[in-house]
Amino acid sequence: MERKKIFLGEEEIPRQWYNILADIKMNPPLGPDGKPVSPEMLAPVFPMNLIEQEVSSQRWIDIPEEVLRIYRIWRPSPLVRAFALEKALDTPAHIYFKYEGTSPPGSHKPNTAVPQAYYNKVFGIKRLVTETGAGQWGSALAFACAQFGLECKVYMVRVSFDQKPYRKVMMQTWGANCVPSPSTETKAGRDILAEHPDSPGSLGIAISEAVEAAVSDGSGRTRYSLGSVLNHVMLHQTVIGLEAKKQMEIAGEYPDVVIGCAGGGSNFAGLAFPFVYDKIHGRQVAIHPVEPTACPTLTKAPYVYDHGDTAGYTPLLPMHSLGHTFMPPPVHAGGLRYHGMAPTVSQLVVEGLLEPRSYGQMATFEAGMLIARAEGIIPAPETNHAIACVVDEARRAKEEGKAKVILFNWSGHGLIDLGSYEKYLSGSLRDFDYPAREIEEAGKILAKYPKPQILKSR
Amino acid sequence: MERKKIFLGEEEIPRQWYNILADIKMNPPLGPDGKPVSPEMLAPVFPMNLIEQEVSSQRWIDIPEEVLRIYRIWRPSPLVRAFALEKALDTPAHIYFKYEGTSPPGSHKPNTAVPQAYYNKVFGIKRLVTETGAGQWGSALAFACAQFGLECKVYMVRVSFDQKPYRKVMMQTWGANCVPSPSTETKAGRDILAEHPDSPGSLGIAISEAVEAAVSDGSGRTRYSLGSVLNHVMLHQTVIGLEAKKQMEIAGEYPDVVIGCAGGGSNFAGLAFPFVYDKIHGRQVAIHPVEPTACPTLTKAPYVYDHGDTAGYTPLLPMHSLGHTFMPPPVHAGGLRYHGMAPTVSQLVVEGLLEPRSYGQMATFEAGMLIARAEGIIPAPETNHAIACVVDEARRAKEEGKAKVILFNWSGHGLIDLGSYEKYLSGSLRDFDYPAREIEEAGKILAKYPKPQILKSR
Numbered sequence: 054m055e056r057k058k059i060f061l062g063e064e065e066i067p068r069q070w071y072n073i074l075a076d077i078k079m080n081p082p083l084g085p086d087g088k089p090v091s092p093e094m095l096a097p098v099f100p101m102n103l104i105e106q107e108v109s110s111q112r113w114i115d116i117p118e119e120v121l122r123i124y125r126i127w128r129p130s131p132l133v134r135a136f137a138l139e140k141a142l143d144t145p146a147h148i149y150f151k152y153e154g155t156s157p158p159g160s161h162k163p164n165t166a167v168p169q170a171y172y173n174k175v176f177g178i179k180r181l182v183t184e185t186g187a188g189q190w191g192s193a194l195a196f197a198c199a200q201f202g203l204e205c206k207v208y209m210v211r212v213s214f215d216q217k218p219y220r221k222v223m224m225q226t227w228g229a230n231c232v233p234s235p236s237t238e239t240k241a242g243r244d245i246l247a248e249h250p251d252s253p254g255s256l257g258i259a260i261s262e263a264v265e266a267a268v269s270d271g272s273g274r275t276r277y278s279l280g281s282v283l284n285h286v287m288l289h290q291t292v293i294g295l296e297a298k299k300q301m302e303i304a305g306e307y308p309d310v311v312i313g314c315a316g317g318g319s320n321f322a323g324l325a326f327p328f329v330y331d332k333i334h335g336r337q338v339a340i341h342p343v344e345p346t347a348c349p350t351l352t353k354a355p356y357v358y359d360h361g362d363t364a365g366y367t368p369l370l371p372m373h374s375l376g377h378t379f380m381p382p383p384v385h386a387g388g389l390r391y392h393g394m395a396p397t398v399s400q401l402v403v404e405g406l407l408e409p410r411s412y413g414q415m416a417t418f419e420a421g422m423l424i425a426r427a428e429g430i431i432p433a434p435e436t437n438h439a440i441a442c443v444v445d446e447a448r449r450a451k452e453e454g455k456a457k458v459i460l461f462n463w464s465g466h467g468l469i470d471l472g473s474y475e476k477y478l479s480g481s482l483r484d485f486d487y488p489a490r491e492i493e494e495a496g497k498i499l500a501k502y503p504k505p506q507i508l509k510s511r
Numbered sequence: 512m513e514r515k516k517i518f519l520g521e522e523e524i525p526r527q528w529y530n531i532l533a534d535i536k537m538n539p540p541l542g543p544d545g546k547p548v549s550p551e552m553l554a555p556v557f558p559m560n561l562i563e564q565e566v567s568s569q570r571w572i573d574i575p576e577e578v579l580r581i582y583r584i585w586r587p588s589p590l591v592r593a594f595a596l597e598k599a600l601d602t603p604a605h606i607y608f609k610y611e612g613t614s615p616p617g618s619h620k621p622n623t624a625v626p627q628a629y630y631n632k633v634f635g636i637k638r639l640v641t642e643t644g645a646g647q648w649g650s651a652l653a654f655a656c657a658q659f660g661l662e663c664k665v666y667m668v669r670v671s672f673d674q675k676p677y678r679k680v681m682m683q684t685w686g687a688n689c690v691p692s693p694s695t696e697t698k699a700g701r702d703i704l705a706e707h708p709d710s711p712g713s714l715g716i717a718i719s720e721a722v723e724a725a726v727s728d729g730s731g732r733t734r735y736s737l738g739s740v741l742n743h744v745m746l747h748q749t750v751i752g753l754e755a756k757k758q759m760e761i762a763g764e765y766p767d768v769v770i771g772c773a774g775g776g777s778n779f780a781g782l783a784f785p786f787v788y789d790k791i792h793g794r795q796v797a798i799h800p801v802e803p804t805a806c807p808t809l810t811k812a813p814y815v816y817d818h819g820d821t822a823g824y825t826p827l828l829p830m831h832s833l834g835h836t837f838m839p840p841p842v843h844a845g846g847l848r849y850h851g852m853a854p855t856v857s858q859l860v861v862e863g864l865l866e867p868r869s870y871g872q873m874a875t876f877e878a879g880m881l882i883a884r885a886e887g888i889i890p891a892p893e894t895n896h897a898i899a900c901v902v903d904e905a906r907r908a909k910e911e912g913k914a915k916v917i918l919f920n921w922s923g924h925g926l927i928d929l930g931s932y933e934k935y936l937s938g939s940l941r942d943f944d945y946p947a948r949e950i951e952e953a954g955k956i957l958a959k960y961p962k963p964q965i966l967k968s969r
Contacts, residue, residue: 057583060518125515126887137658155613157887159926199884200595219677219929226883226932425684426657429584429615468617468926471677471684478683 057136059300061129067295068116070288073326073397075112076333077404080371080396080505083358087503090368097268098277100176103169106285114288116168123167123200127156128292132300133463137427139447146450147306148443150463151297151324152430158223160433160465161320162193162280165289169278170197179274180204182267184234184259186316187213187387187435188220189465190280195229205229208236208262212253213387219469234259241265241364256317256391257377261364281317282361282370282395290323293462298327301460308338308460310446314438315342315351315409316388318395324462326397329406333511342398343410343438345417347485348381350374350394351402351409353492358502361393371505372399376495382485384414385473386434388464392495404510412441413484418477420444421467433465434473515594517758519587525753526574528746531784531855533570534791535862538829538854538963541816545961548826555726556735558634561627564743572746574626581625581658585614586750590758591921595885597905604908605764606901608921609755609782610888616681618891618923619778620651620738623747627736628655637732638662640725642692642717644774645671645845645893646678647923648738653687663687666694666720670711671845677927692717699723699822713838714775714849719822739775740819740828740853748781751920756785759918766796766918768904772896773800773809773867774846776853782920784855787864791969800856801868801896803875805943806839808832808852809860809867811950816960819851829963830857834953840943842872843931844892846922850953861965870899871942876935878902879925891923892931 081089092104099107106114116124135148153161173181181203185191191207198205207229214221214233224231234254235242241261245252252258260279267277279286301307311328313321321342332338342351350373359374361367374393375381381390401407421437423444424430432440439461450457467474476482539547550562557565564572574582593606611619631639639661643649649665656663665687672679672691682689692712693700699719703710710716718737725735737744759765769786771779779800790796800809808831817832819825832851833839839848859865879895881902882888890898897919908915925932934940 056521057580058521060520062518063514063516122515123887157889196887200887218933219926222929222933222936223889223926225936226880226889226929227887228884422684426686429581429654429658429685431615431681431684468677468681469929471680474684475676475680478680 055134056304057134059132059303061296061299063125065299066121066124066128067292069113070116071291071295071327071330072109072112072114072288073329074110074284076330077397077400077510078508079400080508082368082370083503084368098264100173100178100276102172102176103285106288107283117171120168120171129296130155132297132304135428138424141423141427142444142447142451144447144451145454145456146447147456147458148447149301149304149458149460151293151460152463153293154430154463154466158189158192158196159468160189160193161290161293161323162190163196164292164323165280165286165319166193166197167200168289170194170201170203173276174201174203177274178203178276180206181276181278182206182263183278183280184208184256184263185280186210186256186390188217188469189388191231192220192223193280194278195224195227198229199227206266207231208234208259210234210254210256210259210387212383216472217469234262236262238262239265253383255363255380257363260362261366264362264366281319282393284397286319287322287326287395287397290319291326293323294325294327297324297460306458309457310459311338311340312439312442312459312461313342314389314435314464315344315394315398316391316435318342318398320462320464322395322398329401332406340407341410341442342407343412343442345384345386345389345438346411346413346487347384348375348390349411350392352411356399356403356505357499358505359393359499369502370396372396373402374499375492376498378498379492379495382488384485385470386417386438388435389438400508403507410442412438414482415484417441418482431467431474432463433467434470436464513592514762515592517590517761519754519757521583523757524579524582524586525750527571528574529749529753529785529788530567530570530572530746531787532568532742534788535855535858535968536966537858538966540826540828541961542826556722558631558636558734560630560634561743564746565741575629578626578629587754588613590755590762593886596882599881599885600902600905600909602905602909603912603914604905605914605916606905607759607762607918609751609918610921611751612888612921612924616647616650616654617926618647618651619748619751619781620648621654622750622781623738623744623777624651624655625658626747628652628659628661631734632659632661635732636661636734638664639734639736640664640721641736641738642666642714642721643738644668644714644848646675646927647846649689650678650681652736652738653682653685656687657685664724665689666692666717668692668712668714668717668845670841674930675927692720694720696720697723711841713821715821715835718820719824722820722824739777740851742855744777745780745784745853745855748777749784751781752783752785755782755918764916767915768917769796769798770897770900770917771800771920772847772893772922773802773852773856774849774893776800776856778920778922780853780856787859790864798865799868799900800865801870801900803842803844803847803896804869804871804945805842806833806848807869808850810869814857814861814963815957816963817851817957827960828854830854831860832957833950834956836956837950837953840946842943843928844875844896846893847896858966862967868900870896872940873942875899876940889925889932890921891925892928894922
């Protein structure tokens with residue numbers, strides 16, 4: 054009997070995260086003066102223990118015992134063989150997914166929310182402020198803060214706040230306070246509302262609000278927390294790929310193709326970086342981050358220096374960017390509506406180690422419906438982007454008659470996103486035109502910024 | 512290190528269900544003539560292979576390979592030690608739960624939906640009709656039908672249909688057709704609407720509609736499917752308790768107390784019956800089915816013969832019943848709003864093997880909030896009834912200074928029920944008065960029915 058799922062015992066949760074900074078060169082983040090940002094400059098925003106992790110180039114970083122204790126609520130997550138999808142596609146490919154939907158908030162996000170809450174707690178912080186797009190990150194941080202007795206405040210992109218009222222309730226159930234962004238609580242929010250009173254919000258705006266709210270809190274016991282993009286976030290997520298490698302070994306296979314959806318990059322990186330490590334060291338594997346055609350950061354945008362947020366509060370980060378004023382069309386994959394990308398993921402694209410792909414909204418929901426009926430699990434709209442790419446790869450394997458091994462990251466379930474499925478089923482969902490003019494407009498602002506070097510690590 | 516979760520390998524899913532009919536005496540179901548119903552009389556409603564299972568007294572019944580294949584999508588389910596709840600309650604008790612929320616529809620219901628769909632498919636049936644209260648059952652059957660390529664039609668109690676729009680979308684995503692009940696599609700529905708145009712519906716009404724729709728379909732290829740109450744449903748659910756026994760053995764403990772919420776009885780029976788078997792054979796264990804005080808079937812109602820549905824289409828079943836015309840108050844635990852009880856569960860109460868408990872809605876949500884913040888998982892409102900009882904037992908253990916072992920069934924997650932948490936959090940949820948007058952009214956009708964014998968199996 055071939056196994057459907059491969060579970061690991063709790064004692065097999067990795068004891069260390071993999072830090073890709075040990076294996077690649079990176080352009081530094083820059084301050085307002087155009088000079089590299091020093092760790093001290095970030096101290097009002099993040100606790101120093103996380104800043105140290107952000108800049109560390111140590112390859113393996115120990116996972117604290119207290120973090121492992123909380124990870125055990127849902128980790129190790131299962132690796133699943135998608136036999137029914139293979140059958141539905143009549144493909145010789147072997148399709149595996151790492152299923153991150155078993156965490157209490159339903160996604161991969163607590164992999165970093167838990168250590169972030171832990172390090173803040175250890176540093177003496179009492180309250181965390183963050184933003185959230187689709188709500189996966191906000192609810193993950195709410196969950197993590199409840200575990201460590203921290204207060205939690207979440208600015209949620211308004212379009213998602215309205216589309217997904219249950220996400221707010223989830224956060225409240227775990228004791229967090231959630232408000233729609235742009236809000237009137239911050240200068241960044243008020244400035245946006247003055248110009249666009251009906252603004253649907255964006256991740257960039259919400260980040261500005263959360264950063265402002267965190268650093269302007271006079272207590273000294275409040276910090277900001279980010280659910281993607283930064284190096285330490287990618288680091289924490291590698292627990293996914295490290296587990297998946299052990300599980301693939303048990304299955305007796307190694308992936309020919311690794312796939313993950315990419316918004317800020319953390320879900321993709323979590324699965325992919327441990328395989329990127331192998332690729333750097335000579336192993337052959339195709340690795341695809343997948344994004345919406347409506348927000349095509351890796352597939353259409355230049356590699357530049359840009360702010361991580363709309364108001365320009367964050368340092369300049371070396372990344373692919375559509376411009377920090379770009380307002381992505383309201384696709385339902387709220388977690389992928391971000392103008393930038395994790396600098397580590399961007400650097401890997403620059404180095405030619407990754408091959409990004411993009412899909413339109415309708416194609417992603419078609420893929421999601423296919424797998425929901427075949428495998429039984431309803432995916433988050435973000436995950437549907439990875440699945441659309443899996444379906445293409447599996448069809449190609451059939452054309453080529455190759456028993457390719459495909460591994461993808463099932464970032465979360467879609468049970469809080471059923472409103473988007475309702476729209477799809479009733480025929481009222483649509484693709485968005487490629488927002489060429491908006492991207493061009495937003496991109497103009499980038500001309501005045503410094504340019505990152507094109508670094509090659511080997 | 513004490514383990515947080517205990518997983519079993521896929522090869523350890525039980526290969527047989529436990530049939531409690533081998534170990535207890537039962538009153539037979541009666542037809543309209545007051546005589547025991549013959550299997551043939553049920554043939555228009557259920558396929559003969561399931562009817563045979565319904566009346567079988569064979570102790571162990573093989574689980575078909577095709578059912579095991581689908582079970583492997585989410586089974587074996589984890590057994591979890593609730594360390595954080597123990598700490599929050601400062602109790603010496605060891606609290607374990609069997610977590611059934613990892614199934615694609617999010618509850619224990621697919622444990623029987625899958626075999627029911629399978630047996631119908633094998634018998635040549637093309638279409639299944641059912642009802643659903645909270646929506647857990649309807650979505651489980653939709654999921655199972657998608658796995659076997661059957662059509663699926665669901666009558667959903669209107670109050671839940673309105674409260675939980677996402678449940679309908681889930682069913683549609685899996686290809687099912689879901690309508691609110693009472694509907695105008697059946698005589699049973701039309702009769703209710705003529706008298707009560709604003710009827711919020713009830714499980715009893717929805718069962719009438721589904722049975723009528725199934726038997727009046729002229730094709731001969733349509734059958735009815737029930738998610739609780741019947742013997743074969745309890746049988747299929749025992750996979751929960753059989754797994755739990757293996758897992759408790761690995762944990763090196765045996766429960767002093769076993770707890771499950773009880774609406775129609777299937778979630779409770781699934782965990783409890785394998786432990787009832789031990790109790791029958793001399794082992795000491797307290798076993799509590801838990802129900803809402805607003806719908807107190809086991810704690811307040813008499814053991815009688817009554818119909819399973821409101822219109823009186825079903826045979827008379829020997830069970831505790833509030834009367835088939837009783838309309839339970841609109842508590843949010845829709846899965847527990849049922850006037851009757853599984854005859855097997857009722858018989859065990861008659862025999863003194865179970866000690867039923869009841870809780871008010873507010874107490875159950877308080878318990879749910881406590882565990883959601885401690886353990887991180889948000890429970891279904893039905894599960895909150897079991898948890899309220901667990902909290903009481905854990906507090907008693909503290910008073911008595913006893914390291915009691917408590918095991919409960921976490922029937923499902925509450926992610927589609929967050930609307931009820933929102934009401935709780937905003938202070939607009941309330942307890943209902945004990946519906947004494949309504950119960951008395953509904954009970955009067957029972958006077959004209961035959962009375963079941965008080966059987967003692969030993």
